[in-house]
Amino acid sequence: MPPKGHPLSWFTNRGSGGGDIMLRSAYVLILTIGLIVILGHGAYAVKAPDGNESSICLQCHSKEGVFMEFMNKETISVFIDPSGFKMSVHGFMECAECHRNYSIDDHPKKEYRSKGQYRLRSSHICRRCHDDEKICEKPIHSALLDQEKDGSSPICSDCHSAHSVMPVTGGKIFMSEKKYCFSCHAYDIRMTYRSGETSSIKVSHETLRSSVHGMLGCSDCHFGFSSEDHPRRNFKSRRDYLIASSDSCRRCHFDKYSKTLESIHHSVLQQGDMTAPSCTDCHGSHGIQRMHDDRVSIPRRCADCHGEIYEVYAKSVHGDALINENNKDVPVCIDCHKAHDIVNPLTMEWHEMIPQICSECHADRSVVEKYGLSVNVVKSYLSDFHGVTLNFYKKQREELDKPARPIAVCTDCHGTHNIMSTRDVGIVKSNLITQCQKCHANITENFPDAWLSHYEPSLASAPLVFVVNGFFKIFIPILVIGLVLQILLHIWRYSSNR
16 A cells, blocks of 8 residues: 555545545546556557558658758658558558668658759659569650650659559549649640651640530540550651541531531542641630630631631621621621531532522521611512522522523622622722623613612602502502403303393
């Protein structure tokens, strides 16, 4: 029994009260549990309960805010996510298997000149086990070996992480495929073709994310390329590569691709003209946007090949309103020529379709009434001499297979890409005389005045024609009714005389 005055004598001093005994017993139990917890924690600090040496390392390396400093004052975090390491393919390994010369008993301090030197030295650790697979001889990695070796080039851990290494198989499930691809394609790596040309395979992450394909994975378009396989492809020239890349589009956009097979662009391409545009020439590759969201960009894309026509269009009444006023009501290239099934505009079939093309805007009341234009311009054309004759010869060509004849259509009088405002009567009249002389030789300057210019006659405009039209609208029905009555009276008289 402890002597009187000893710290433990209070617990062993037996009193007569049972309550005191129970209270003292409870304090003894609490003290015992506390000692067990403290001793157990101290034992864990020396060695993990499961005997795993990595658990000892993680007692320090699982704390955020700890950094390693290099000689040039650069720093790098030494934090390791325990859950990520446990789930990795290396989760069964001890830290010392990769970080040799480090152990619980010995933790040497190594010095590196810079973060770049440390990254390069650390990348050699992976080759101890993965050298047999000759990873660095794969095409994408051999391209990286040609880059500078100052530590800024991608290393193993940039793609596979350092301590949360996931299986390569099933990479889209275990890690972001884009993150994997961008570990190389975020750098200005060059692709070399047999012709000696080179092009950068660098892709902007922001550009890709803002495109219409931002939610797709890289391998969705680059078929055959993945985190498991990166084949080497050999093209004659950069143009051959771009045209071949366009074939990827048809896997999702087969309906659009089928239309391109009927276009003038595909026909020219099949004839060997490699300058003919393909999908990526018009839509881009990684920064693909919805064409209708920015109508101004459409003619500018066409200008890459049709620069002279774009300059003419930009000065026309349509182009000026689009470019300078951002007027979305005016037509752009694809409204007249279509986007994918572009027809040769020099054919007679295209010539006959022009009134129908113009009617898509000029017969739309919601569009033309905004600008004080007549909604009946197409109707007035189809009812006059030119329109009736055009439909007559068109039916002959389709039904009787007769050769088509050139009849004046909208573009013959108004122009094609150089369409001017009809409010300048003097310019319009002089242009009309020039156009009419192509079919009607020896005409006078007053020849266009015989035409009402699509407008319906009224008392304010062409009053004489308006009055004559009104007279015949009344006179002809009366004449027909009188003729019918006369015939009926003759029949009645003939029947009654019998």
